[in-house]
Amino acid sequence: MSDESHKSPEKRTSRRARQGLAGVAALLLVGLAVAPVAAAGEQRIEARGTLVSVTPVADRDIRQVKEFLAGQDVASDPVRYGVRAYRLTYRTVDPYGRPTTATGLLTLPKGGAHRLDLVSDTHGTMVHRAYAPSAGEDFGRIPSYLNAGAGRSVAAPDYLGLGEGPGPHPYMDTASSVTASVDMLRAARTAADRLDRPLTGDVYATGFSQGGQVATALGKALAQGADRHFRLRALAPVSGPHDLEGQEMPGLYDGRVNDTSGVFYISYWLVAQNRLHPIYKAPSEVFRVPFASRVEALFDGNHEQEDVVKALAPSVKRLLTPAFYERLRHPAGPLLDAMRSADHTCDWKPGVPVRLYDGDNDTDIPIGNTRACADTLVGQGARVRVVDQGAVDHFGSLAVSAPQVVRFFDTVRG
Known part of the structure; x- marks a missing residue:
C-alpha cells in the first residue's frame, strides 16, 4: 500500500533533495500565484467539488519531463509534450459527511487537443502530507507527468488530510477516498475551463497501491452515476490492496x-x-x-x-x-x-476495458490481491486482463506499469 518505501531511506532522501530544487524552481516561475475562486471569509456552504483556489506549482518542458521520469527509472517514450501542473483546493466532505476541504494536482499538457480527456490518478500510501502529489515533485507525480505528457489532463487527489487538507488522513477509508476523488474531478473540470483547456467528460481511472484500490472503487462509483458529467472509459489499477x-x-x-x-x-x-x-x-x-x-x-x-x-x-x-x-x-x-x-470494490461489472497490473515479487501487496479482484470482476461477467510484470517488487510494478497504462489508454481512445 506504500509508495514511500520503494527505495532505501538514503536513496529516497537524496532524490527528494534533487527534486526539491526542481520544485523550488517551479514556484519561482513568472506569474505563479494563488488564484482564489471563493471570496475570503465567505461563510456559505458550497457544493461538493466547488473550486476554492488554483495555484501553479510546476511548468516543465518535454526535456524536463523526460529527465524527471528517467530519474525515477520510468520509461518516457509516451511523452510528447511538456506539462503544467496546478494545486487545486476544493470543497468536499470528511468521513462523517461534514464539509471540509482537500487538495489535489491538476496536470495539463503543453500542446495537443484543446478539449482534453481526463485521467484520474490515485496515489499510494503516504504518511507525510508533503509527499502528496500537489505538495512535492516526487514519485507521486509519475503517472501525472506521463499521462499529461501523452496529451491528457490528469486529476490526482491528495485525499483527505494530505497535501494542504486539514485533519488526519483516514487511511484506507474507501468511502471518503472516493468522495474526495469524485470531488477532485469536479474541481478539475472547473479549473480546466478557467485555464481554457475544457474537458471532454471521458475519464480513465488508474492508481497505484492504496490508489489501485481507490481507482477500482472510483470506477465503480462513476459507472453507477456518481456524476453525470463524467463517463468511465477504462480502468487500470496497479498493485492495489483489493482483498x-x-x-x-x-x-x-x-x-x-x-x-x-x-x-x-x-x-x-x-x-x-x-x-x-x-x-x-x-x-x-x-x-x-x-x-x-x-x-x-x-x-x-x-x-x-x-x-x-x-x-x-x-x-x-x-x-x-x-x-x-x-x-x-x-x-x-x-x-x-x-x-x-475497504474490500468489495471489485464486485461490479465494468462496461469498459479493464487491465490489472502487478508483480510477482511484491511483498508489500502480494499479487493475490490482484488475482482476487480479477476473479471477482470476471465472476460479475466483466472482461479483465491481468498484466503480470514478473519478478518486480512493489515500486517496480509502478515503474514498469505506468507507461504501459498510458499506452493502454491510447488504445482505448483510438
Whole structure:
C-alpha cells in the first residue's frame, strides 16, 4: 500500500533533495500565484467539488519531463509534450459527511487537443502530507507527468488530510477516498475551463497501491452515476490492496508481506480505522510497550516514513500484544467490519476495458490481491486482463506499469 518505501531511506532522501530544487524552481516561475475562486471569509456552504483556489506549482518542458521520469527509472517514450501542473483546493466532505476541504494536482499538457480527456490518478500510501502529489515533485507525480505528457489532463487527489487538507488522513477509508476523488474531478473540470483547456467528460481511472484500490472503487462509483458529467472509459489499477480480509491480512502471518512494510501498514491502518470503527479504547489494548505510547502520534501527517518505521517494532508479532495478534489473525466484530469496508470494490461489472497490473515479487501487496479482484470482476461477467510484470517488487510494478497504462489508454481512445 506504500509508495514511500520503494527505495532505501538514503536513496529516497537524496532524490527528494534533487527534486526539491526542481520544485523550488517551479514556484519561482513568472506569474505563479494563488488564484482564489471563493471570496475570503465567505461563510456559505458550497457544493461538493466547488473550486476554492488554483495555484501553479510546476511548468516543465518535454526535456524536463523526460529527465524527471528517467530519474525515477520510468520509461518516457509516451511523452510528447511538456506539462503544467496546478494545486487545486476544493470543497468536499470528511468521513462523517461534514464539509471540509482537500487538495489535489491538476496536470495539463503543453500542446495537443484543446478539449482534453481526463485521467484520474490515485496515489499510494503516504504518511507525510508533503509527499502528496500537489505538495512535492516526487514519485507521486509519475503517472501525472506521463499521462499529461501523452496529451491528457490528469486529476490526482491528495485525499483527505494530505497535501494542504486539514485533519488526519483516514487511511484506507474507501468511502471518503472516493468522495474526495469524485470531488477532485469536479474541481478539475472547473479549473480546466478557467485555464481554457475544457474537458471532454471521458475519464480513465488508474492508481497505484492504496490508489489501485481507490481507482477500482472510483470506477465503480462513476459507472453507477456518481456524476453525470463524467463517463468511465477504462480502468487500470496497479498493485492495489483489493482483498484485506482474504489476502493482505493473512499475508502478515505467512510471510507474503515483509516485516517492515507489515509493521508500517498495520500500525497506520489500526490508528486510522480506530477513528471510524471501535477497534480499541486505548492503544495499550493493541500495541506492546513502548509502542503503545507513541504510535498514534507517529501518524499525524508530519513524520517521515523512515522515522515512523524506526520508532516501531521490527515485526508485527513484536508490535502487537499477544491477544490482539491472535484477534487480528481471526478478525470479528468492528475489526472485521473495518476490513470489509475497504474490500468489495471489485464486485461490479465494468462496461469498459479493464487491465490489472502487478508483480510477482511484491511483498508489500502480494499479487493475490490482484488475482482476487480479477476473479471477482470476471465472476460479475466483466472482461479483465491481468498484466503480470514478473519478478518486480512493489515500486517496480509502478515503474514498469505506468507507461504501459498510458499506452493502454491510447488504445482505448483510438
